[in-house]
Amino acid sequence: MKPSKTWVIVVAVIVVLVGIRMTIGQGMARAYVERIDQSVEVKANDTHGASTEKWTEWHPVAPKKFEAAQKADPSQTKFAFSWANTIGLWLAAFFTLAIFSFLYRDNPGYRLAEAVIIGVSAAYWGVIGFWDTLVPKLFGALTPNLVHDQVLPSLPAPTNGQVVAMCFALALGLMLLMRLAPKGGWISLWPIAFIIGVTAGLKIVSHVESDLVAQSIATFKPLVQPIVSSESAQSGWMLWPTIWASFANILLVIGVLCCLTYFFFSVEHKGVAGRAARVGIMYLMITFGAAFGFTVMGRVALLAARIEFLFDDWLWLIDPAGKRIVEVASAIGSMLC
């Protein structure tokens, strides 16, 4: 069978199944919104008189709230079907299936979703960087009146030191952007040098303090760890808990020393050092096995979340959060419980 025929069949099956689902019970994948009427009293000041500002916002709402409101009053306008969010929901489902389709084979649907996310995420980060950092900090220092009058009225006035610092930041930033220029891109090396220098300076202190000294101190554990009964201090050590706790500490100290011996490559791993390195390897294998187990757990949770989205928000097959009355699932549920 040619690949293109397989895709046609797969898409046709999905369309048919979705078509069937749409006709059963309440259907699937619809989004609703609630009208929120905002009204804010504005006090009079030098530039304008007192007024009441009013506008309307539409917030997403659970389908069952719309159903309940429609039942109570079919002519109500507080809750409404949202075309924008419904189309968005179907688009999200399409993108999810398009990415999953890569598991079968590379295909135009996957490529389309990939192209979309590359463009969207690059712009998204740029917008966030602009509004969250550049506007309050850079423009807030260099053009404070503009920022104060148009965007952030409560932003405090910058100090002279902040203005000077932001001039430096702007200069370094413009040099960084020269990387895109056909000529003179070498000047971007100056802000890169600044970033590298600052990072190196930060990392020396933090890594020595936190990872070298503190971790070394934490390894100095008592090789006999007395466990006293919590009920009565006078009853003395508890034998088996003390043995197990002491054994754990001994294993930990030996483990750290042997693993460090393994990483010490300037000494040949022979004799005592060789045996210690071998023990270190065993510890590291256990560490990597544990890391694999946790990695699997992490990845599966992400997959479960996406499949939940498809079954809950798109297909309306399950409704764990009780956002709507799901007739198909409740009928099956009563048979299973």
Next chain:
Amino acid sequence: MAEGSPRIMKRLVPMWIAIIAGFVMLLSAFFPITESLGETVGEIFNVVAAIAFVLGAGSLAKVNLAKISRRDQGWGYAAITLICFAITLVVGLGKIGVPQSTQFPLLGWSGEKDAEGSIFGWIYEFALVPITSTMFALLAFYVASAAFRAFRAKNLEAILLLSTAFIVLLGRTFAGVVLTGWLPDWASGLRLENLSVYIMQVFNTAGNRAIIIGIALGVTATSLRILLGVDRSWMGSGD
């Protein structure tokens, strides 16, 4: 410009910028009098980091425009990338569809860029979240495939690794309780869920601690080399 000027501008000046910036951050951790200078350098760094986001965006636009103009293979997708990039940038920077903030209702620009009803928020919820989440979810499949193809109990080390993986995989789910929950209290340490905790708190801690200490030594050495001007590989090959 004199012959040596390019070398000064392209090699010496960046080196000294890195050294000075680095030492300011280093000294600000030890001398309270330099604390505010360290804060200022940190603030400059944060703003430059934000401008780097803009650089990333611009770089993407440049690469994709070049692809379209040369009609490279897959240029259609580059066009889609650019269209999505432009739309997201315009609606985000312009705060299109964003209502004013209830704190400052007279200012049209005061609302949050991702407020309910905004196009930027719509793109986040229905494009960014599903695609990025699903891309990460693909990893679960590849982990399963890799486990089937690559994990072989060929020697003692591999057996140790696999046994630990099995204990953690079972012990961190209800399977551990079912398989070994019947063990009496005096042997509770052998229950899979307790065994997995023990492995994490003793063996995993020992192994990872050694790795952390090793990395700390390496990072410290590399950072010192950069701050002393010995390591200049980050500048790239230069004349």
Next chain:
Amino acid sequence: MSKFITILEGLDRRWIFLAMAISVAGPILYIGITGKTLPETPTPTARAVYKEIEALSPGTPVLLSFDFDPASGGELTPMATSLVHQCAARGLRMVFIALWPLGPQLIDETIKRVILADYPNLKEGVDYVNLGFQSGNESVMKVMLTDFAKAFPITKNGVAVGDVVALKGIQRVDNFPLLITISAGYPGAKEWIQYVISSSGGKIKMVTGCTGVQTPGLYPYYPVQLNGLLGAIKGAAEYESLVNSSLAPKDSSAAVPAKYLEAQRRMGPQLGAHLLMIALIILGNIAFFAQRNSKVRATS
């Protein structure tokens, strides 16, 4: 048997993908329809997180750093929900920040899901505040060490932090007795320990919820530099069960809202997938050793 081995050796990985999908989707459907979840027994690290938050008196400020994005939401969103749930129930003053660009939206979603839905008496700006995102990674942490307002000058909705009641008494990050970070990578829990906890001289404690990939690497910091650890979705499920059982009204048999059972629901598909992983590893080894033995027999 040899036919079975041949099939295993030549198995197309797409069958493995299908098996993984079924092993995850099946339990999701079952749990979604029946509402049944698996019981959880909290481990010491999860209990430690619960105890650290419970030990704070009402009105104490806590710093919650959402250092993740929606891609890791499957593991971390349930943790965020339960952490905010316990903090709100305890009456703590919650200060939300993000060091990842998409963090602020996740903060807003969590506030809407927990605080606005179940704690409507809490006032924004007084009982909780969202300070949004700042770029700079560890440099932001460095600035926070000495001047918190310089690192985060305004809230997410544009109010200067000096005017925010929830930040009263906060000049530096170590004015918070407790830091709660929900972490998916860099910058995250490790950087908080390296740049803030180690420099604070014990003034600030830290608990974290992190992804499965990060968890083994954070164990060495527990319990000295890290006072509590929720590792992966299992940690989230354990903590959820702790919080739910402590906050459940004793005189009511009302069901726990589904949003506070999200992690426990996800332990069902975890079980299916883990059993599949073990089966795949065993099958792969059976095929490998059978093939190796037949080659040895053929050469001898």
